[in-house]
Amino acid sequence: MAKRFGILTSGGDCPGLNAVIRGAVLKGGTVYGHEFVGFKDGWYGLVYGDIMELDRSVVRGLSNQGGTILGTSRFGPYSEPDGGPENIKKVLKNLGIDGVIAIGGEGTASASKRLFEDGINIVGVPKTIDNDIDATDYTFGFNTAVEIATEAIDRLRTTGNSHKRCMVLEVMGRHAGWIALHSGIAGGAHAILIPEQPESLNQVCAWVTSVKNRGRSPMVVVAEGFKLPDMEQAHSTKGLDGFNRPRLGGIAEVLAPLIEERTGIETRATVLGHIQRGGVPSAYDRVLATRFGMAISDLVADKAWGKMVALRGTEIERITFDQALANPKQVPTDQYQEVRVIFG
Amino acid sequence: MAKRFGILTSGGDCPGLNAVIRGAVLKGGTVYGHEFVGFKDGWYGLVYGDIMELDRSVVRGLSNQGGTILGTSRFGPYSEPDGGPENIKKVLKNLGIDGVIAIGGEGTASASKRLFEDGINIVGVPKTIDNDIDATDYTFGFNTAVEIATEAIDRLRTTGNSHKRCMVLEVMGRHAGWIALHSGIAGGAHAILIPEQPESLNQVCAWVTSVKNRGRSPMVVVAEGFKLPDMEQAHSTKGLDGFNRPRLGGIAEVLAPLIEERTGIETRATVLGHIQRGGVPSAYDRVLATRFGMAISDLVADKAWGKMVALRGTEIERITFDQALANPKQVPTDQYQEVRVIFG
Amino acid sequence: MAKRFGILTSGGDCPGLNAVIRGAVLKGGTVYGHEFVGFKDGWYGLVYGDIMELDRSVVRGLSNQGGTILGTSRFGPYSEPDGGPENIKKVLKNLGIDGVIAIGGEGTASASKRLFEDGINIVGVPKTIDNDIDATDYTFGFNTAVEIATEAIDRLRTTGNSHKRCMVLEVMGRHAGWIALHSGIAGGAHAILIPEQPESLNQVCAWVTSVKNRGRSPMVVVAEGFKLPDMEQAHSTKGLDGFNRPRLGGIAEVLAPLIEERTGIETRATVLGHIQRGGVPSAYDRVLATRFGMAISDLVADKAWGKMVALRGTEIERITFDQALANPKQVPTDQYQEVRVIFG
Amino acid sequence: MAKRFGILTSGGDCPGLNAVIRGAVLKGGTVYGHEFVGFKDGWYGLVYGDIMELDRSVVRGLSNQGGTILGTSRFGPYSEPDGGPENIKKVLKNLGIDGVIAIGGEGTASASKRLFEDGINIVGVPKTIDNDIDATDYTFGFNTAVEIATEAIDRLRTTGNSHKRCMVLEVMGRHAGWIALHSGIAGGAHAILIPEQPESLNQVCAWVTSVKNRGRSPMVVVAEGFKLPDMEQAHSTKGLDGFNRPRLGGIAEVLAPLIEERTGIETRATVLGHIQRGGVPSAYDRVLATRFGMAISDLVADKAWGKMVALRGTEIERITFDQALANPKQVPTDQYQEVRVIFG
Missing domain, CATH: 3.40.50.450 (Rossmann fold)
Incomplete structure (x- = not known):
C-alpha cells in the first residue's frame, strides 16, 4: 500500500x-x-x-x-x-x-x-x-516582499520629486531589516532604518537635509521594528492633546512628523502592510x-x-x-x- | 517670431x-x-x-x-x-x-x-x-490608481483566505468614491463603502458575516472619505486610555477593530496611501x-x-x-x- | 420554479x-x-x-x-x-x-x-x-492588450537606446489598428502602422532616419494586419535562397530587414503574439x-x-x-x- | 588630485x-x-x-x-x-x-x-x-528575464486552457537553458527543453499527449538553443513548397507544427525575444x-x-x-x- x-x-x-x-x-x-x-x-x-x-x-x-x-x-x-x-x-x-x-x-x-x-x-x-x-x-x-516594497519606493519617488517632499516608507521586519535593506538598495533610498542598527533622529534628519540640499527629494525606508532612542520615541507618542499613550500606527507615522518638525521639509508616511505578503x-x-x-x-x-x-x-x-x-x-x-x- | x-x-x-x-x-x-x-x-x-x-x-x-x-x-x-x-x-x-x-x-x-x-x-x-x-x-x-488598488485587493485576498480573516482596504476618495467603486468591482469586494452613500456599521457587519458564513473571507474596500454614522464613529475614536481624541489614521483603521469586535471575525486594515498616485x-x-x-x-x-x-x-x-x-x-x-x- | x-x-x-x-x-x-x-x-x-x-x-x-x-x-x-x-x-x-x-x-x-x-x-x-x-x-x-503591448514598448526602448537600434514591435490587429494606435501613443512610438492607413516603406524609413538623426533610437509599432504596398511586400518574401514563397512570421519580421537595408540602422523585430490575450x-x-x-x-x-x-x-x-x-x-x-x- | x-x-x-x-x-x-x-x-x-x-x-x-x-x-x-x-x-x-x-x-x-x-x-x-x-x-x-518569461507563461496558460491548445514558449538561452529551467519551474511547464539536454520529438509529444489526456492544456518552454535530433529538425525546415532551406524564426516555430502534426493537438508558438532583456x-x-x-x-x-x-x-x-x-x-x-x- x-x-x-x-x-x-x-x-x-x-x-x-x-x-x-x-x-x-x-x-x-x-x-x-x-x-x-x-x-x-x-x-x-x-x-x-x-x-x-x-x-x-x-x-x-x-x-x-x-x-x-x-x-x-x-x-x-x-x-x-x-x-x-x-x-x-x-x-x-x-x-x-x-x-x-x-x-x-x-x-x-x-x-x-x-x-x-x-x-x-x-x-x-x-x-x-x-x-x-x-x-x-x-x-x-522574501523576494516577493522585496519586489513589492521596491515598486512602492519607485512610485513614492515620483510624488516626492513632484512635491519636493520627504517620503517615509515602512516595510515588514520586526526583528530583522532584510526587506528594508534590499528594497532600500533596489529603490535607491537615501536612508534605511532597521531594528538591528540604531540611528538617532539627528542622523536621520542630517541625511534628509543633505539630500534636500542637493535638490533632491529624500526617500527613507524603515523596517517596522526600528526604534528611535527612547527619549525621541517618547516625544513622538505624546498626542495632540498632550497625553502620553501607546503608539498607534507604525514607526513611519512616528518618524514622519518628527522629520518634518526638525528639518522643515514636508514629510509623508506610507505603511505598506499586508500587501507585502499576499x-x-x-x-x-x-x-x-x-x-x-x-x-x-x-x-x-x-x-x-x-x-x-x-x-x-x-x-x-x-x-x-x-x-x-x-x-x-x-x-x-x-x-x-x-x-x-x-x-x- | x-x-x-x-x-x-x-x-x-x-x-x-x-x-x-x-x-x-x-x-x-x-x-x-x-x-x-x-x-x-x-x-x-x-x-x-x-x-x-x-x-x-x-x-x-x-x-x-x-x-x-x-x-x-x-x-x-x-x-x-x-x-x-x-x-x-x-x-x-x-x-x-x-x-x-x-x-x-x-x-x-x-x-x-x-x-x-x-x-x-x-x-x-x-x-x-x-x-x-x-x-x-x-x-x-484615475485609471492608474484603480489598477494599483485592484492589485492590492488581489494580494490581500490571498492573505484573507489563508487566515480566514476579514481584510479592509482604504483607498483614495475624499468626496467621491470612484476609486473604491471601480477597484472594488474589479477585485470582487464584498462591500464597498464610499462618501456618497451612508451605510451603517450593522449593515457592514451583516455583509461580512454573510460572506464568512459562506466559508469565504470578507474583503471590504472603503474610500478615505467614508464616514460611519456619528455615534459609531465617536465610539471608535475613544482610545485605550479612555480619552476621546481626534482620530489618527484612516477610516480603515477605525472600521477594522469595530468589525472584529462586532462579528468576532479577525480583521486587518491596510491604508494604501500615496502609492496610488505615483x-x-x-x-x-x-x-x-x-x-x-x-x-x-x-x-x-x-x-x-x-x-x-x-x-x-x-x-x-x-x-x-x-x-x-x-x-x-x-x-x-x-x-x-x-x-x-x-x-x- | x-x-x-x-x-x-x-x-x-x-x-x-x-x-x-x-x-x-x-x-x-x-x-x-x-x-x-x-x-x-x-x-x-x-x-x-x-x-x-x-x-x-x-x-x-x-x-x-x-x-x-x-x-x-x-x-x-x-x-x-x-x-x-x-x-x-x-x-x-x-x-x-x-x-x-x-x-x-x-x-x-x-x-x-x-x-x-x-x-x-x-x-x-x-x-x-x-x-x-x-x-x-x-x-x-482591449485595455489589457494595450497595457501589455505598452509594457513591451517600454522594455524594448531601453534595448533600442543602449544599442542605438531601431526596434519594431508587432501587436494584434488584423483589420483594425486600435491596439497599435493606443499602445504606440502610450509608449511614445515614432511610427505607428495600421491596416487602415497605408504608409510606404520610404515614409517609414524617413521617420526612422529622422529619429536616428536626432540621436534617438526609433521605435516602430505595427499592427499584424498592416501591409506594405505590393511591390515592397513581395520583395520581402523572397528568401535567402531566392525563391518566392508565402511569408512566414509576422509583418514585423518583414519590415525589420527592409528598414535595416534601406536606412543602414540595425533593426530588430519582436512579435508579441499570444501573450497579449491571456x-x-x-x-x-x-x-x-x-x-x-x-x-x-x-x-x-x-x-x-x-x-x-x-x-x-x-x-x-x-x-x-x-x-x-x-x-x-x-x-x-x-x-x-x-x-x-x-x-x- | x-x-x-x-x-x-x-x-x-x-x-x-x-x-x-x-x-x-x-x-x-x-x-x-x-x-x-x-x-x-x-x-x-x-x-x-x-x-x-x-x-x-x-x-x-x-x-x-x-x-x-x-x-x-x-x-x-x-x-x-x-x-x-x-x-x-x-x-x-x-x-x-x-x-x-x-x-x-x-x-x-x-x-x-x-x-x-x-x-x-x-x-x-x-x-x-x-x-x-x-x-x-x-x-x-537573469532574474528579470526569468520574471518576464514566467509572467508570459502565466498569460499563455489561460489561453491554452480556454482553447485546449498546447502552447510553446521560446525564451533566451543559446548555450545554457537556465532561463527556460527557472521560468518553466515557476510557471509549472509540462516540458522544459534546453540546449544541454537532448530530448526527442517523440518524448516531447509523449509529455504533451499525457497532459492532454489528463484534461489539461500542455505548456512547453523551450530555450532558443535547443535542437531536435538532426532528422527531425531537417523535416521541419522543409517549407510548404517542398524546398529545404535555412530555418526562419525560432525553435518554437519549428516545434509547434511538429507537435501539432504528431499529436493532433492544436499548438501555438510564441517567441518572447527582446522584451526579456529590457x-x-x-x-x-x-x-x-x-x-x-x-x-x-x-x-x-x-x-x-x-x-x-x-x-x-x-x-x-x-x-x-x-x-x-x-x-x-x-x-x-x-x-x-x-x-x-x-x-x-
Missing part, C-alpha cells in the same frame, strides 16, 4: 506556500508513489484530524497562487488541551499517515523539533518572509519553493525525520531543526555599514 | 501629468511652430517668473514617467502678496509668453477662470485622480493624457482662452471653466445600488 | 470573459433568482447539450482570472450536421433552459442574430480584443466585463431577446445584433492623422 | 547595468574620493577616447532604469585597426584615467584579461543574462548589480587589477579573469533530471 504523508502550513501566510505543497505532491507522487493529505489550518488540522486529500489534480496550477490552500493559524500542537504527541500519534495512526511535513517559521520549527523528540515522524520546510533564519541563504516569500509570488520564490517542496519529498522518502531543507548558494541542503533554530539571521553591522556610506 | 506658451501643473501629483506636457509640446511645436516653457512648482513659477525651457529633447521619453517634471505646489495665484493678475501680466510680458496652460484640479480651474476674467490668456486641462469632475467622463491618473502611469492614462496635451495645443492655436479639454465617450471636447466647476461628479445612487445588490 | 439560462463563450479568448460570467451569475441569481449553466466550448456545448452548473461558488474569485472557465471554440451553431435551430430548441427544452447568453465577436453576433430570427431566446455580449465593433465605445480585453485582466477590463455581465442579466430578466449590451461614454446601453454587426470600427483617418503629425 | 577611473559596458544590454554604474560611482566617490567617467558604446569609447563624465548627479535615480546610459556595442579592443594596448594606454594617459572597469560577458572578460596581461589596469564585472558563468552563482539580468530591472537584479558596483569600487581602490567580482551564496567575492572564463555554466544533468521527473 502506498505510504501516506500529511502537509501543514503554520504561522503567517507567505507567497510560495502553495508551490511547496505542489512540489512535494508532484515529486512524491511521481517518483516515490507516495500519497499526500493536507492538514487544515496548521497544527489545528493535525491535532483534530481535519484533512483534505492532495492529489495531482488538487495541486495543478498552484505555483502562482499566493497564500495557502491548506489555511493557516497560530494554533500550537502542545498549547491546546487536545494537543500533545500522544493524541497526535493516535490521529496519524487513525488516518493512516506515516509522517508529517510542517511548513512554518521559528515557532513551527520549535514545535516540530519537540514532536520529533517525542517520537513523531516529522520534517520541516523553513518559512519566513523576513528572511531571518540563519541556516538558509533565503526563504521563499498575491502572486515572484518567479524566484516559486522556483525556491518548488525546489524546497521537491526536496522535502526526498527527505520523506529517505525517512530523514528531524530534518529540514535549506538553501546554500544554489544548492538545496538538509539541516536539523536545531540548526534552523540556532541563530536568528540579522543584518550584520558590516553589511549595513557597506550601504550606509552612501546614505544622504 | 514663434509664439510662446507657458505650462504649469498645480495641486496633488497624478500619473499622466508629464504625458500632457509632452503631448502639448510635441504637437504645438510640430504642427503650429509654437514654443513652450514650464512654470516651476505650479502657480509659484507663474507669479515669480521661475521657468524652464520645454523643447522636444526635454519631453522625450516622458510619457511613462510619473509625477511632473515641472514640480507642483498648493500655492494660489491670488492668495500671495506678489500674486494677482497685474503682476502676472507683467511676468508674462517680460518673459514673452503669449498664454498659459494650467493643468490642475478644481482649485486650479477656479483660479484659472478668475485669471481669464481678469484678462489673462489661459486654458486648462482637468486633473483629478479621484475622477470627481462631472464635465469629463474620465481624467488621467509611478509609471497605465497605458490608458498615458493615452488620455497625451490626447489632452495634443488637444490643448489646438486650443492655444485657436486662441480658445477660457476653455478646457474634456473626454466625452471616445472624443476630446472643449468645455468652459464654468462647466468644469459646475458639479462635482459623485457616484450616483443608482450606480451604487446596481453593485450593492451583490454585496455580502 | 426558477428560470434557468445558459451562457457560452465563443471565438478567441479574451481577458474579462470570466468576469462577464461572474457578473451575470451573481446579479441574475441575487436580484432575479435566476439559475445559470455554462455551455462548454462555445456553440459546441449548446449543440450537444454539454453543460456545467454555474452557481455562486463556481464563479467566486473569477474576476481576475484570464481566459474562460467554459472553454471556447470556433465551432458554429449552423455549420455542423447536428447544429441548427430545431436541434438547439430541443436541447434547450430537454435541459430546461429558458434562454441563451452568447459572449463573442462578430461571428457569434451574426450566428446569434440568425438563431434569434429562428426563434431562439438569445442575447449577446460583444467581445473583441481588437476593439473593432463600432456600436460600443470599448470592449473588455492572463490577469486589467482592472478596467474587469469593471467593464462585470458591468456587461450584470447588464446582460437585466436583459434576460426583461426578455429583451435579440439585444446586446454596449458601452457608450460611461453608460451601459442596449443595442440590436444588427447594430453590433453594422460597421466594423476602424481607426478613422482624422484620428490617425492627429497622431501621425508627431511621428518621426 | 583625485584618481579617475573609466567604466564601460559591452555586449548585449541587460537589466542592472545602470545600477552597477551607479553603485560604483556612489561608493567610489563617497568612500574613496574617486572620480569616474564612462566610455561610450563599449570598447569603442575606450579606443577612441569618447567619454562622458559620471558624477553623482548623472547616476541619480539610475537603479531602476533598464539598458545602459553608456551605450554598448560588440566592438572589440583588439579587433579594430585603432585598437590594441599601446593605443589604449595613450588614450588613458591623455584622459588622465588610472584604470578601467569593464562590465560585460565572456568576450569582454577575455579581452579584459588580455589587456591586463598587456599592462592595462583593468577590473571586471560579469554580465550574462543567460546566467552561464560558472564562477558566480548568479548575474544581474525595461525596469527586478529588485533582485538591482540589489545584485548595486552590490557588484560597490564591490568593484573596492577592487579599484585596492588596485586589484585583473580581478572580477562574483556572487557566492550571499557574499560578493573576488575572482580572476581566468576563473570567470574557465567553465561555461550549463544546467547539470542531475538538476535537469530532478525536474524532468514531473514533466508530462
Whole structure:
C-alpha cells in the first residue's frame, strides 16, 4: 500500500506556500508513489484530524497562487488541551499517515523539533518572509516582499520629486531589516532604518537635509521594528492633546512628523502592510519553493525525520531543526555599514 | 517670431501629468511652430517668473514617467502678496509668453477662470485622480490608481483566505468614491463603502458575516472619505486610555477593530496611501493624457482662452471653466445600488 | 420554479470573459433568482447539450482570472450536421433552459442574430480584443492588450537606446489598428502602422532616419494586419535562397530587414503574439466585463431577446445584433492623422 | 588630485547595468574620493577616447532604469585597426584615467584579461543574462528575464486552457537553458527543453499527449538553443513548397507544427525575444548589480587589477579573469533530471 504523508502550513501566510505543497505532491507522487493529505489550518488540522486529500489534480496550477490552500493559524500542537504527541500519534495512526511535513517559521520549527523528540515522524520546510533564519541563504516569500516594497519606493519617488517632499516608507521586519535593506538598495533610498542598527533622529534628519540640499527629494525606508532612542520615541507618542499613550500606527507615522518638525521639509508616511505578503509570488520564490517542496519529498522518502531543507548558494541542503533554530539571521553591522556610506 | 506658451501643473501629483506636457509640446511645436516653457512648482513659477525651457529633447521619453517634471505646489495665484493678475501680466510680458496652460484640479480651474476674467490668456486641462469632475467622463491618473488598488485587493485576498480573516482596504476618495467603486468591482469586494452613500456599521457587519458564513473571507474596500454614522464613529475614536481624541489614521483603521469586535471575525486594515498616485502611469492614462496635451495645443492655436479639454465617450471636447466647476461628479445612487445588490 | 439560462463563450479568448460570467451569475441569481449553466466550448456545448452548473461558488474569485472557465471554440451553431435551430430548441427544452447568453465577436453576433430570427431566446455580449465593433465605445480585453503591448514598448526602448537600434514591435490587429494606435501613443512610438492607413516603406524609413538623426533610437509599432504596398511586400518574401514563397512570421519580421537595408540602422523585430490575450485582466477590463455581465442579466430578466449590451461614454446601453454587426470600427483617418503629425 | 577611473559596458544590454554604474560611482566617490567617467558604446569609447563624465548627479535615480546610459556595442579592443594596448594606454594617459572597469560577458572578460596581461589596469564585472558563468552563482539580468518569461507563461496558460491548445514558449538561452529551467519551474511547464539536454520529438509529444489526456492544456518552454535530433529538425525546415532551406524564426516555430502534426493537438508558438532583456530591472537584479558596483569600487581602490567580482551564496567575492572564463555554466544533468521527473 502506498505510504501516506500529511502537509501543514503554520504561522503567517507567505507567497510560495502553495508551490511547496505542489512540489512535494508532484515529486512524491511521481517518483516515490507516495500519497499526500493536507492538514487544515496548521497544527489545528493535525491535532483534530481535519484533512483534505492532495492529489495531482488538487495541486495543478498552484505555483502562482499566493497564500495557502491548506489555511493557516497560530494554533500550537502542545498549547491546546487536545494537543500533545500522544493524541497526535493516535490521529496519524487513525488516518493512516506515516509522517508529517510542517511548513512554518521559528515557532513551527520549535514545535516540530519537540514532536520529533517525542517520537513523531516529522520534517520541516523553513518559512519566513523576513528572511531571518540563519541556516538558509533565503526563504521563499522574501523576494516577493522585496519586489513589492521596491515598486512602492519607485512610485513614492515620483510624488516626492513632484512635491519636493520627504517620503517615509515602512516595510515588514520586526526583528530583522532584510526587506528594508534590499528594497532600500533596489529603490535607491537615501536612508534605511532597521531594528538591528540604531540611528538617532539627528542622523536621520542630517541625511534628509543633505539630500534636500542637493535638490533632491529624500526617500527613507524603515523596517517596522526600528526604534528611535527612547527619549525621541517618547516625544513622538505624546498626542495632540498632550497625553502620553501607546503608539498607534507604525514607526513611519512616528518618524514622519518628527522629520518634518526638525528639518522643515514636508514629510509623508506610507505603511505598506499586508500587501507585502499576499498575491502572486515572484518567479524566484516559486522556483525556491518548488525546489524546497521537491526536496522535502526526498527527505520523506529517505525517512530523514528531524530534518529540514535549506538553501546554500544554489544548492538545496538538509539541516536539523536545531540548526534552523540556532541563530536568528540579522543584518550584520558590516553589511549595513557597506550601504550606509552612501546614505544622504 | 514663434509664439510662446507657458505650462504649469498645480495641486496633488497624478500619473499622466508629464504625458500632457509632452503631448502639448510635441504637437504645438510640430504642427503650429509654437514654443513652450514650464512654470516651476505650479502657480509659484507663474507669479515669480521661475521657468524652464520645454523643447522636444526635454519631453522625450516622458510619457511613462510619473509625477511632473515641472514640480507642483498648493500655492494660489491670488492668495500671495506678489500674486494677482497685474503682476502676472507683467511676468508674462517680460518673459514673452503669449498664454498659459494650467493643468490642475478644481482649485486650479477656479483660479484659472478668475485669471481669464481678469484678462489673462489661459486654458486648462482637468486633473483629478479621484475622477470627481462631472464635465469629463474620465481624467488621467484615475485609471492608474484603480489598477494599483485592484492589485492590492488581489494580494490581500490571498492573505484573507489563508487566515480566514476579514481584510479592509482604504483607498483614495475624499468626496467621491470612484476609486473604491471601480477597484472594488474589479477585485470582487464584498462591500464597498464610499462618501456618497451612508451605510451603517450593522449593515457592514451583516455583509461580512454573510460572506464568512459562506466559508469565504470578507474583503471590504472603503474610500478615505467614508464616514460611519456619528455615534459609531465617536465610539471608535475613544482610545485605550479612555480619552476621546481626534482620530489618527484612516477610516480603515477605525472600521477594522469595530468589525472584529462586532462579528468576532479577525480583521486587518491596510491604508494604501500615496502609492496610488505615483509611478509609471497605465497605458490608458498615458493615452488620455497625451490626447489632452495634443488637444490643448489646438486650443492655444485657436486662441480658445477660457476653455478646457474634456473626454466625452471616445472624443476630446472643449468645455468652459464654468462647466468644469459646475458639479462635482459623485457616484450616483443608482450606480451604487446596481453593485450593492451583490454585496455580502 | 426558477428560470434557468445558459451562457457560452465563443471565438478567441479574451481577458474579462470570466468576469462577464461572474457578473451575470451573481446579479441574475441575487436580484432575479435566476439559475445559470455554462455551455462548454462555445456553440459546441449548446449543440450537444454539454453543460456545467454555474452557481455562486463556481464563479467566486473569477474576476481576475484570464481566459474562460467554459472553454471556447470556433465551432458554429449552423455549420455542423447536428447544429441548427430545431436541434438547439430541443436541447434547450430537454435541459430546461429558458434562454441563451452568447459572449463573442462578430461571428457569434451574426450566428446569434440568425438563431434569434429562428426563434431562439438569445442575447449577446460583444467581445473583441481588437476593439473593432463600432456600436460600443470599448470592449473588455482591449485595455489589457494595450497595457501589455505598452509594457513591451517600454522594455524594448531601453534595448533600442543602449544599442542605438531601431526596434519594431508587432501587436494584434488584423483589420483594425486600435491596439497599435493606443499602445504606440502610450509608449511614445515614432511610427505607428495600421491596416487602415497605408504608409510606404520610404515614409517609414524617413521617420526612422529622422529619429536616428536626432540621436534617438526609433521605435516602430505595427499592427499584424498592416501591409506594405505590393511591390515592397513581395520583395520581402523572397528568401535567402531566392525563391518566392508565402511569408512566414509576422509583418514585423518583414519590415525589420527592409528598414535595416534601406536606412543602414540595425533593426530588430519582436512579435508579441499570444501573450497579449491571456492572463490577469486589467482592472478596467474587469469593471467593464462585470458591468456587461450584470447588464446582460437585466436583459434576460426583461426578455429583451435579440439585444446586446454596449458601452457608450460611461453608460451601459442596449443595442440590436444588427447594430453590433453594422460597421466594423476602424481607426478613422482624422484620428490617425492627429497622431501621425508627431511621428518621426 | 583625485584618481579617475573609466567604466564601460559591452555586449548585449541587460537589466542592472545602470545600477552597477551607479553603485560604483556612489561608493567610489563617497568612500574613496574617486572620480569616474564612462566610455561610450563599449570598447569603442575606450579606443577612441569618447567619454562622458559620471558624477553623482548623472547616476541619480539610475537603479531602476533598464539598458545602459553608456551605450554598448560588440566592438572589440583588439579587433579594430585603432585598437590594441599601446593605443589604449595613450588614450588613458591623455584622459588622465588610472584604470578601467569593464562590465560585460565572456568576450569582454577575455579581452579584459588580455589587456591586463598587456599592462592595462583593468577590473571586471560579469554580465550574462543567460546566467552561464560558472564562477558566480548568479548575474544581474537573469532574474528579470526569468520574471518576464514566467509572467508570459502565466498569460499563455489561460489561453491554452480556454482553447485546449498546447502552447510553446521560446525564451533566451543559446548555450545554457537556465532561463527556460527557472521560468518553466515557476510557471509549472509540462516540458522544459534546453540546449544541454537532448530530448526527442517523440518524448516531447509523449509529455504533451499525457497532459492532454489528463484534461489539461500542455505548456512547453523551450530555450532558443535547443535542437531536435538532426532528422527531425531537417523535416521541419522543409517549407510548404517542398524546398529545404535555412530555418526562419525560432525553435518554437519549428516545434509547434511538429507537435501539432504528431499529436493532433492544436499548438501555438510564441517567441518572447527582446522584451526579456529590457525595461525596469527586478529588485533582485538591482540589489545584485548595486552590490557588484560597490564591490568593484573596492577592487579599484585596492588596485586589484585583473580581478572580477562574483556572487557566492550571499557574499560578493573576488575572482580572476581566468576563473570567470574557465567553465561555461550549463544546467547539470542531475538538476535537469530532478525536474524532468514531473514533466508530462
